[in-house]
Amino acid sequence: MKVLKFGGSSLADSSQFAKVKAIVESDPAREVVVVSAPGKRNSGDNKITDLLYLVQAHIRYGVAYDNVMTMIRDRYREIAEGCGLSINVDALIDEAFEGVGKNTSVDYIVSRGEYFSAKLMAEYLGYTFVDAADWMFFDYSGKVKSDKTEAKLRELKGIYGNIVTPGFYGVYPNGEVKTFPRGGSDITGAIAAGCLDADVYENWTDVSGILMTDPRIVDHPKTIARVTYDELRELSYMGASVLHEDTVFPVRLKDIPVNIRNTNEPDDPGTIIREHFDDELEEETERFITGIAGKRNFSLISVYKSRIGEDKLSLLRKVLEVFDRYNIPVEQIPSGVDSFSVVFPSDSIKTRKHELMHELGDFEDIDNCALTEGISLIAVVGRQMAYRTGVSGKIFKTLGDHHINIRTIEQGADEINIMVGVFNEDFEKAVRVLYNSFAK
Ligand code: ASP
Numbered sequence: 001m002k003v004l005k006f007g008g009s010s011l012a013d014s015s016q017f018a019k020v021k022a023i024v025e026s027d028p029a030r031e032v033v034v035v036s037a038p039g040k041r042n043s044g045d046n047k048i049t050d051l052l053y054l055v056q057a058h059i060r061y062g063v064a065y066d067n068v069m070t071m072i073r074d075r076y077r078e079i080a081e082g083c084g085l086s087i088n089v090d091a092l093i094d095e096a097f098e099g100v101g102k103n104t105s106v107d108y109i110v111s112r113g114e115y116f117s118a119k120l121m122a123e124y125l126g127y128t129f130v131d132a133a134d135w136m137f138f139d140y141s142g143k144v145k146s147d148k149t150e151a152k153l154r155e156l157k158g159i160y161g162n163i164v165t166p167g168f169y170g171v172y173p174n175g176e177v178k179t180f181p182r183g184g185s186d187i188t189g190a191i192a193a194g195c196l197d198a199d200v201y202e203n204w205t206d207v208s209g210i211l212m213t214d215p216r217i218v219d220h221p222k223t224i225a226r227v228t229y230d231e232l233r234e235l236s237y238m239g240a241s242v243l244h245e246d247t248v249f250p251v252r253l254k255d256i257p258v259n260i261r262n263t264n265e266p267d268d269p270g271t272i273i274r275e276h277f278d279d280e281l282e283e284e285t286e287r288f289i290t291g292i293a294g295k296r297n298f299s300l301i302s303v304y305k306s307r308i309g310e311d312k313l314s315l316l317r318k319v320l321e322v323f324d325r326y327n328i329p330v331e332q333i334p335s336g337v338d339s340f341s342v343v344f345p346s347d348s349i350k351t352r353k354h355e356l357m358h359e360l361g362d363f364e365d366i367d368n369c370a371l372t373e374g375i376s377l378i379a380v381v382g383r384q385m386a387y388r389t390g391v392s393g394k395i396f397k398t399l400g401d402h403h404i405n406i407r408t409i410e411q412g413a414d415e416i417n418i419m420v421g422v423f424n425e426d427f428e429k430a431v432r433v434l435y436n437s438f439a440k
Pocket residue numbers: 007008036037047049050113167168181182183184185186
């Protein structure tokens with residue numbers, strides 16, 4: 001049994017709805033469908049959820065909102081007509097907005113995007129509509145009540161079999177609607193898959209999975225076929241835009257594979273995310289890199305003290321105390337015999353650069369302290385790198401062969417991540433060179 005979640009771009013209009021139907025019908029195991037609200041049809045378009053936030057603002061300030069409502073109605077009318085549905089869209093929307101006023105919660109109003117979407121999709125697929133308000137339960141602190149939610153969804157699935165349910169919201173104990181944060185339909189999908197012990201959680205979007213590197217730097221990078229949660233975390237921490245691992249926590253807990261798929265390219269296998277892969281594919285063993293991610297604009301403060309010896313620890317502590325006081329997130333601390341450096345995001349000291357250098361310069365036990373700006377950090381991530389000899393050598397040699405100077409080097413304790421710091425000017429070249437050498 002598979003639980004599928006379709007994002008906004010997969011539901012943007014009737015032609016996208018048709019693709020969803022074809023996908024669902026191509027596999028009888030696709031029994032549970034979680035939907036977002038219709039998203040943008042093109043870059044200049046609006047997401048229904050954004051329009052609903054706008055409606056709510058109009059209501060709050062007592063401004064007429066008919067034209068925004070018309071835009072919303074038109075979107076659902078087009079879907080219903082294009083898909084040949086018999087549902088009366090206007091009656092559906094009128095009923096949901098009956099009695100809505102200044103005191104209506106924002107969560108209720110914005111959740112209607114998913115609600116309407118699910119109503120239409122249920123008719124289109126011939127599945128039963130199950131309202132998220134009937135199974136996704138929050139306590140008053142906003143935490144999902146897992147046991148009650150699971151029991152109810154299992155019960156409803158048992159009664160109705162194939163179901164469509166809206167993402168993004170649930171209800172407080174008093175029945176009032178509460179939404180997840182933006183993008184929260186991913187969470188609904190993961191919770192549904194977890195509750196129902198699905199064999200797989202398919203997350204359908206508009207890309208064919210997670211890319212090995214940034215497509216703005218490398219032309220058409222390959223898709224990652226399989227990635228572990230630990231690798232995913234390293235990649236997203238370093239700036240790769242991937243599904244946030246918190247959102248899939250419920251499926252991770254039960255070791256249900258997450259499969260990211262592309263609604264517009266349904267034959268692409270996408271990316272599978274799991275805790276471990278016991279059967280590494282030959283391709284994965286040969287290619288030891290899973291992905292390459294990076295971020296620009298870090299700074300590095302280097303501290304020198306000749307013959308520092310045993311005092312190094314105490315000096316390091318003092319310097320880090322200053323960083324702590326300035327609230328600067330420390331990224332790396334590469335160190336030598338008589339020196340160490342602290343690497344951190346440049347914008348964390350934007351206005352206090354001189355103040356910080358002045359304070360460190362006043363330290364009696366420092367000979368010299370220098371600030372280097374314009375550093376980029378690049379993370380080379382791969383579970384196949386762990387406990388394997390020669391990997392870092394290959395990476396450094398490749399950068400050296402291409403005349404890229406490495407400013408800092410770091411490897412995580414689990415050896416699935418090697419991070420190098422290079423100058424901003426070399427950032428894109430370094431990513432490209434690493435990708436072309438090891439990821440292709
Ligand atoms: N429609 C909501 C949003 O735009 C939730 C979602 O799509 O996941 O944030």
